[in-house]
Amino acid sequence: MEFTAVSRLEPAALVVEVTVPEGDETTRYAYYLLEKARGVLKKQFYLKANTYTFPLSDPGTYAVRVFVRHWPDGPDGAYVTTLKETDWVLFRPAEGSHTALHSRFERWGLPAPKPYFWAQEAESRARDIMDGRLWVFRSIEPMPYRLETLDFNVKWSKFPNTFQLYLQALTPVQVLANAYERTGERAFLDYARRFIQSWVQYSSDPSKSRNNPYVYGDHAAALRVENLLYFCGVCSKAGMLSDALHGDLSGLLEEHGSWLNDDAHYTRRHNHGIMQDQALLHLGVVLERKDWVEHAKARLLLQEQWAFNSELVHTENSPGYADMVVELFRDIGIFLSRNGDPMGEKLQDDMARAREFGLWARKPNGIVAQVGDTGNLPGQLYGAAEKMRRHTPEEHRIYPQSGYYFYRSNRGDAPQQDTWKLLKAGYVQTTHKHADDCSFLLYSKGHEIFVDCGMYGYANDAFRAYFLSAKAHNTVVVDDRSYSCSARHTDRVGMQGYRFHTDYDHIRVFNRAYRGVRFQRDFFSADDLTILMDTLKGMWNHTYSQLFHLGEEMEVVLSTDREVVVRVADSGYQVRLRQYGDPVRLEVIHGDTAVPGYGLISRRTNHLDAITTLKFDLSGRGGVFFTAITIEDGDGLVRLGDSKAPSGGLRFDPRTHTFTIGELTIPCGQALTEPKEKER
Structure with missing residues (x-):
């Protein structure tokens, strides 16, 4: 293909312009900067633009080698490449210019x-x-x-x-x-x-x-x-x-x-x-203001002390922001190291340890858990393969001061099929805080089963109020209301104790932020079996609502006051919820994106979608929900670590508050290890 290429000098730059009489929208251009004594200095590979600018800093004799690529037989045919070089031009930097x-x-x-x-x-x-x-x-x-x-x-x-x-x-x-x-x-x-x-x-x-x-x-x-x-x-x-x-x-x-x-x-x-x-x-570095650099470094060390507690968990109540802050400090560390400052290495080492929490807070599909003001992408089922990989052979991790428990099954060949759980209770500051204490998330077989309903955005409207509230989380709400998450109430919610047994984990969390009500959730995790013992004690009569928000791909196939069965997308698995405690009444709520309330999810700013919320109501001064959640394969079997047991064999003894299934026995009323006092 015939074309002309002309280069011209501008202050501190060499500009090349290409004219292709027969060019079209598929024509592409590549440019190599040449210096007569040194050869090829820079390469710019194929672009749409028929002009390009190379900055110049050193004196020399320069030209540009231009490649023009086109497809004479259309985009499905072979391409043809033609090259030419511009005339040589002499460049001398001007005195006092900014060429370098x-x-x-x-x-x-x-x-x-x-x-x-x-x-x-x-x-x-x-x-x-x-x-x-x-x-x-x-x-x-x-x-x-x-x-x-x-x-x-x-x-x-x-x-x-x-x-x-x-x-x-x-x-x-x-x-x-x-x-x-x-x-x-x-x-x-x-x-x-x-x-x-x-x-x-x-x-x-x-x-x-x-x-x-x-x-x-x-x-x-x-x-x-x-x-x-x-x-x-x-x-x-x-x-x-x-x-x-x-x-x-x-x-x-x-x-x-x-x-x-x-x-x-x-x-x-x-x-x-x-x-x-x-x-x-x-x-400070660009403008050579060392005083700015030192002042920023001193403030950053104080920010790091506040941003992370002794468990090196970020304190802003949102794994997405935790990832962001870890990356902020890491990037600052890299920048300081590149500029010869030893503080850079310290920050990078600290962030390498802080990153562990972020890895646990990432679901097996490679997407960070939607907790607090963390957003996800609507419709995204999986992240990058690197983010889905198992980062440790451990199957559980607890951060008692921060109020997080994680489980990941780490079984089978496909990491995205792992069962993953998150339980959350407690906070030390209110930034990005939602009323999500004593709530949990469940992911398994490649899909989100019980979800956090999201963040929606920072508009001061009824939708934002709903997503901030306890009603948008898998917890228990009192009289269909939320509770205050002010800085004065940090001692009213948190993790009360935990114990890891050979074949199951037991974690106890609490919420006393509702006036006159004490709520305690005992969370038992045994791989594809989860048991909740939710104990409510009030000074007056109340309606206590145990909530489960289903992921977008979940389908309710059976619903009664005592039992709900949910199909887990097209995985061949189903989830069964069974109620064994005080009498409850079930309401299955399908959301309306025009009305703020149950049955809604927001995956990012300005996004709404309808989901299904399961709402079990219990009335009185107090009461107990005994809830068993089993993930069952096509044969009705529940994986319990290295063994399986029929879901139909699950039994509950109301006298001793004990569940049994297969060879597993879980007594719900047992002593636990008390965590240390919560830090700031």
């Missing part, structure tokens, strides 16, 4: 900011942003706009605060810079520069910005610094970081560094403060 800045970015080892859109979406979302559809977060619909008239105080979507957060963080700038890296189209960076200028004009006008808490909020300011640094690095790599642009960005970054360094703006004991320190560290 890209190499300095690489030397500092600045990480790319966390992306808020999937990689495959980056280019299309960036084009939307330039075409008048403003994306700031993947799960919030884009807003129609014109950059020239954009109101940065705008309230948009059902989640206006979330929209504001990511708008003020300049997430669109990140998306545009990422699209440039994928395509080489300079128009993305030009538009990002205009977007930044528009924000600077807005933020510099107190009459417009002074009443917006997100302009210089802890979270938004930290994210904005990372996005600005990323943009600066991409522009440097593209040879577009002129002296004027560098001066403008440096001044803006200096302003942000001074703000972040001021403790009056700092958020202690919170992941937002960690983000502030990370941003300040990056600025």
